[in-house]
Amino acid sequence: xxxxxxxxxxxxxxxxxxxxxxxxxxxxxxxxxxxxxxxxxxxxxxxxxxxxxxxxxxxxxxxxxxxxxxxxxxxxxxxxxxxxxxxxxxxxxxxxxxxxxxxxxxxxxxxxxxxxxxxxxxxxxxxxxxxxxxxxxxxxxxxxxxx
Amino acid sequence: xxxxxxxxxxxxxxxxxxxxxxxxxxxxxxxxxxxxxxxxxxxxxxxxxxxxxxxxxxxxxxxxxxxxxxxxxxxxxxxxxxxxxxxxxxxxxxxxxxxxxxxxxxxxxxxxxxxxxxxxxxxxxxxxxxxxxxxxxxxxxxxxxxxxxxxxxxxxxxxxxxxxxx
Numbered sequence: 666x667x668x669x670x671x672x673x674x675x676x677x678x679x680x681x682x683x684x685x686x687x688x689x690x691x692x693x694x695x696x697x698x699x700x701x702x703x704x705x706x707x708x709x710x711x712x713x714x715x716x717x718x719x720x721x722x723x724x725x726x727x728x729x730x731x732x733x734x735x736x737x738x739x740x741x742x743x744x745x746x747x748x749x750x751x752x753x754x755x756x757x758x759x760x761x762x763x764x765x766x767x768x769x770x771x772x773x774x775x776x777x778x779x780x781x782x783x784x785x786x787x788x789x790x791x792x793x794x795x796x797x798x799x800x801x802x803x804x805x806x807x808x809x810x811x812x
Numbered sequence: 813x814x815x816x817x818x819x820x821x822x823x824x825x826x827x828x829x830x831x832x833x834x835x836x837x838x839x840x841x842x843x844x845x846x847x848x849x850x851x852x853x854x855x856x857x858x859x860x861x862x863x864x865x866x867x868x869x870x871x872x873x874x875x876x877x878x879x880x881x882x883x884x885x886x887x888x889x890x891x892x893x894x895x896x897x898x899x900x901x902x903x904x905x906x907x908x909x910x911x912x913x914x915x916x917x918x919x920x921x922x923x924x925x926x927x928x929x930x931x932x933x934x935x936x937x938x939x940x941x942x943x944x945x946x947x948x949x950x951x952x953x954x955x956x957x958x959x960x961x962x963x964x965x966x967x968x969x970x971x972x973x974x975x976x977x978x
Contacts, residue, residue, distance in 0.1 A: 687851070696849035700842070702883045704895035705912075713894070718911055727914035728876075732850040735876050739854055744866035748875050752918035755975075799916075 673781025753799030915973030
């Protein structure tokens with residue numbers, strides 16, 4: 666994950682981030698709800714999810730999808746990269762047990778006050794269905810500044 | 813014939829006001845529990861020596877965890893029937909649109925947060941609008957939130973939204 670630091674100069678528009686594939690199970694839903702103080706029943710109470718809110722199963726927290734998508738970015742940018750801006754939308758729900766894929770593609774790069782900024786389109790998907798589209802900006806180290 | 817708005821007058825009157833303020837201490841055990849729940853083993857969150865080698869003074873809080881460092885507590889009796897606490901939304905409730913889900917979030921991060929940093933959050937209700945989606949009407953609520961540390965440095969600024977449906 667962090668052994669191969671990516672540098673600003675190495676990145677080109679159109680480059681893809683390594684995809685992160687995750688199948689969230691009910692244990693992970695539970696621990697994420699616990700870690701975020703989220704008592705919403707739709708993440709652990711199947712009867713409530715189905716009978717009251719109309720879902721077929723317990724659903725993956727939107728913030729967990731967002732955290733997984735951010736993880737795909739922070740894994741890629743390495744220890745000297747920095748997440749500067751992060752924006753996502755919850756477009757569709759995901760159920761426990763479904764394989765989700767978190768990806769990103771470089772849409773541009775620019776220097777701002779000598780900082781190398783890289784813009785990304787990021788997406789959480791289930792198959793062809795986009796669950797969570799978004800954008801992010803990261804700061805990457807520059808090769809000439811390497812100490 | 814017009815349909816009744818999903819937005820009650822009391823909620824509508826709160827646009828522009830502070831929905832919530834909170835303070836909390838950033839805690840490495842809490843963020844490490846969060847990171848582990850995400851299966852995110854980035855050494856910046858766990859390994860002091862590694863973090864120092866990257867230029868930080870210690871391990872840092874994962875940026876997306878910051879929002880949870882200021883969460884308060886809710887009594888069991890104070891929970892909504894759906895189990896949610898209302899802490900996130902500043903207790904906005906829509907009797908005509910009780911089903912709620914997170915809409916989206918957009919956050920700028922200005923600097924790292926460290927273990928035992930004291931964070932102050934101020935959240936303002938930016939807008940409450942009714943929209944028509946593929947599966948019917950819903951209410952979109954947008955908040956603006958700023959996070960400052962004990963040195964009054966801006967750590968993050970976020971726009972978040974929630975969807976409430978009938």
